[in-house]
Amino acid sequence: MKKVVLYTLSTCPWCMRAKKFFREHDIPFEYVDYDKADDKTKRDIKEDCLAHGSEMSFPFVKIGDDVVVGYNPDKYSKLMGL
Amino acid sequence: MDSEKRKEKLRAMFSKVVGPLGYKFSPDTELVDFLLEQEVNIEKEKGSPFCPCQGLTGEREHDMKLVCPCIPFHREHYDAMKRCWCGLYVHKDIEDPDSLMQISLQEFLESKK
Amino acid sequence: MNVESRWILAIRVDELPDGEKTALLLEGNKVLLLRKEGVFFAISNKCPHMECPLSKGTLEDYVIKCGCHDWKFDIRNGEFLDAIEIKVPVYETKVMDGSVFVNLEGAGI
Numbered sequence: 588m589k590k591v592v593l594y595t596l597s598t599c600p601w602c603m604r605a606k607k608f609f610r611e612h613d614i615p616f617e618y619v620d621y622d623k624a625d626d627k628t629k630r631d632i633k634e635d636c637l638a639h640g641s642e643m644s645f646p647f648v649k650i651g652d653d654v655v656v657g658y659n660p661d662k663y664s665k666l667m668g669l
Numbered sequence: 670m671d672s673e674k675r676k677e678k679l680r681a682m683f684s685k686v687v688g689p690l691g692y693k694f695s696p697d698t699e700l701v702d703f704l705l706e707q708e709v710n711i712e713k714e715k716g717s718p719f720c721p722c723q724g725l726t727g728e729r730e731h732d733m734k735l736v737c738p739c740i741p742f743h744r745e746h747y748d749a750m751k752r753c754w755c756g757l758y759v760h761k762d763i764e765d766p767d768s769l770m771q772i773s774l775q776e777f778l779e780s781k782k
Numbered sequence: 783m784n785v786e787s788r789w790i791l792a793i794r795v796d797e798l799p800d801g802e803k804t805a806l807l808l809e810g811n812k813v814l815l816l817r818k819e820g821v822f823f824a825i826s827n828k829c830p831h832m833e834c835p836l837s838k839g840t841l842e843d844y845v846i847k848c849g850c851h852d853w854k855f856d857i858r859n860g861e862f863l864d865a866i867e868i869k870v871p872v873y874e875t876k877v878m879d880g881s882v883f884v885n886l887e888g889a890g891i
Binding site: 596598599600601602621622632633636639640641642643644645655656657658659 | 700703704707710711721722723724725726731735754755756770771772773774775776778
Binding site: 682685686689690717729730733736740741742744 | 830831832833850851852862864865867868
């Protein structure tokens with residue numbers, strides 16, 4: 588199964604929905620709340636986001652080598668082969 | 670000012686800002702309440718009601734463009750989605766906000782090419 | 783439409799040096815008076831975004847930048863530079879007998 592990592596904000600309802608999606612599909616994932624992270628983690632996430640031209644929009648969902656910015660269950664499903 | 674009062678104050682102020690831009694609060698009242706509550710908390714912590722769904726970098730020029738309503742600074746992108754990034758505001762003609770998707774900035778820019 | 787002018791005495795001309803601004807309360811209205819290139823401009827002192835006093839902002843050329851969130855307005859027509867649909871109310875000014883008058887017609891609506 589592809590590795591799933593989510594960058595999220597603790598204040599963002601779409602981030603919560605993205606987490607719910609993976610939970611409901613029994614897909615294990617890691618996540619980091621950018622707003623609660625330490626400075627070094629924040630810098631790393633920022634670099635990752637900007638490299639994908641996302642301008643710090645969350646959720647930022649990494650599925651294997653692919654990235655989906657935003658809550659988009661159809662894309663998550665497609666990339667997970669659901 | 671207590672949180673509930675501040676929330677209503679933000680609602681009143683922001684409604685005047687987004688109206689002339691062709692936007693209104695989302696008909697999803699539960700989502701609107703949740704987002705405004707987040708903004709009140711963010712304002713308490715950071716001094717301004719920043720977007721609950723976009724990350725701050727600590728650079729003033731970047732962060733000030735994320736103070737709600739941030740529509741003026743992301744107009745084309747939001748107009749294409751008919752909603753703002755967090756979904757607090759939608760175009761005035763929208764009745765079913767769930768039909769609107771988040772489109773990443775990169776995707777939006779590529780679609781323009 | 784019957785539009786009545788409401789010219790209110792604001793300050794004496796020599797009270798505001800060129801390039802400066804001052805916050806005034808005219809008949810209960812918060813007004814920001816600015817002097818630029820010898821001309822007086824009057825706008826509402828409340829930023830249309832979150833009602834911050836624009837008097838705490840900075841003036842560069844004909845643009846006032848709100849000190850709260852950096853929203854920028856043209857003091858000549860009140861337009862918000864990033865979305866001209868949003869405007870800060872602008873009032874007419876005139877100078878008579880060494881004093882500046884502001885026309886508050888339409889203010890307080």
